[in-house]
Amino acid sequence: MHRGPSSPVPVLTAEERQLLSALVRRRQTPRGLATRAKIILLSADQPTATLSQIAAQVGLSDDTVGTWRRRFAAERVAGLSDAPKSGAPRTIQEADVERVVRLTLDTLPADATHWSTRSMAQTSGMTQSAVHRIWRAFGLRPHLISSFKLSTDPLLIEKVRDIVGLYLAPPDRALVLCVDEKPQIQALERGSATFPMLPGQEERTGHEYVRHGTTTLIAALDARVGNLIGRCYPRHRAVEFKDFLVIVHAQVPAELEVHVILDNYITHKTKVVQDWVLAHPRFHFHFTPTGGSWLNLVESWFALLSRRRLKRGNFKSKDELEQAIQAFIAQTNETPAPFVWTRSADDILDNIKRFCKRYLPAPSAPQNSQASSESLH
Template identity: 30%
Template sequence: MGRKSSTITLSFEDRAYLETQTKARTIQAQTVARARILLLKADGYSIEAIADKVDMNRKSVMLCINKFNEGGIENALFDAPGRGRNAEITDDEKAWIISIACQKPVDLGYSAEVWTRALLTKHINKFAEEAGNTRLSTISQSKVRTILEEADIKPNKIKYYCENRDPDFDQKMHNVLLVYKQLSLQFDENGELLPFGDDDQIIHVLSYDEKPGIQAIATTSDDLLPDDNHSTISRDYEYKRLGTISLLTGIDLQTGEAIPLVKESHNSNDYIEFLKLLDNKYPKEDKIRLVLDNLKVHSSVETRKYLATVPGRFEFVFTPKHGSWLNLVEGFFSKMTRQMLKGIRVKTKDELVERIYKYFEEANEEPVVYHWKYKLDEIDPNEEVQVETLPLEKSS
């Protein structure tokens, strides 16, 4: 009885690479033959059948397969140093591959912003001979991946960072941290707010920001609640956009109270309305200090005109440009997104507004006082906070 021939296993990428080798016109005939051997063996052909198809003796076929099993495709296709073609890719060739990977494909005439392994390999194959790296005209995707991994280059990924565009970044950050440091001294070791003295100038400190573009989205059919057959809520993929709203929020950093104002927009008039809300909330003899960003409406002509009507009432500490992470209200917005806004569906925009106000009511039932810790040990609390009472006009 005949015995079934053993096979070798090729990945999709390896098979594609070998098929490319069999069609190439610029490589040695023996390389083409060896590529055919591996493809035929992967398809289950016997040693005798392969030898007959590639017109080689049985020993040469077995040697090629053994070299594959020992060291992979490159080892099987190309002879080791001293025996004809060198299978090793030189450092100069690797450097050329890396130099291509470190460029954007769009800068080389492609539509893509970042490389895929297939596109990068295709480009290398196409231009290798022109660049004097003929050996690389048939390099495989797997080999390109190995070279990039060894160099710790990931041209298919984007890692975001924040460019420092504020020449006064360090000074402004220090000023914000000074506010937080002085706040930390207003709490006892149990985290309880210490009472103000009779002669103290009371300053209410708030972290303020806007969250614009919150979408009101409606479903086109009712959600299906979990039951015996479905472990999750089931929802139709289709939805309807009902418009957007903006949320203006201040977090009282001494009490943890979250103060909302929901509007259709977030222009100067909306911001002034929020300031008036604060003015009516706190005793008139107290100061209100806001930590906020450099959005233009915060120092617009309209805003400065309003502040001139309440001289000395408000103080402003501006975060550096691209320093919104210094603003503690961002943590509240993140928590709100996770707890309430994620996946929310409403029937009307008014319902979204009502549910946002409801969320604030729930949050204020057990308010959380936000504390800052990063780099506070480096801050001298006896310094004087630099504040603005009637901010000059700024660019956003």
């Protein structure tokens, strides 16, 4: 298709590219706005592409792509917003919106750790509903916080590639098992009355309970099939872990190699355990990176156990708790479902790299060229 002056190829500044890329990546961006931002980015990155080629990549018509390119050429990023709707004129101007966003991102209230719609409304002079709409439009949620742990393991790259490789391309004639402990599972007897769920009302229970001891579950998950080997122990020392390995050894066919994925808990590296592994050469340990237990898929099964059986369970003894756990394991094995790993090692490492570039300070440059040269060798 001929591309004339009515549909100019956009040339982006660094700031425009950064803003458009953020709109495309952010989950809270309205779909229409994200698609328009993608049109401009694709057009700038593929200056020789026709409107038809760009349209095919975003699933729109040639005319629609041309319209948004013209709007961008005339008004830049602001032109990608929806046109004003009919009705009463706007009472909140762009400057007001920008002020609320900047206050939210760059400041904190004097008497709290984060903004609320009420405190922001008082500071900005707007209504709570207006603040709420602005926050929702820009994906701002000051009341939420998420945690992270960046691994400092010097062998991070090698371990990620090793474990992900076992998930995505397991060796022939081998079994890959994800092994870990879930310690200190409490047998709690709910002493308070429970009121059942009713239409419009969730189940209600009191906060009183009686403790009847704790147990530790050691489990080995065959993620490719979804089967599980599990055993409860009163403690989780090297002796118990070795005993569990003996159980696994007895249940896995002798002709199969056993690749065990596990974390860096000290019990897994004791001399007792290492001597046992040396005496059973078909067992191979693969340790997750320090602070990288999320690579172990048995953690996902532990989450299912907690959510479906333990969190609201009522147990009058430790034996009753352990029976419930074994019953849940049996149920898992009756109808196993694979735990599918989908992310490649490159994807994970690229994500870590982007995080470091965005949030961590860049390393200081060497003081002179000689130091730089020596560091490369």
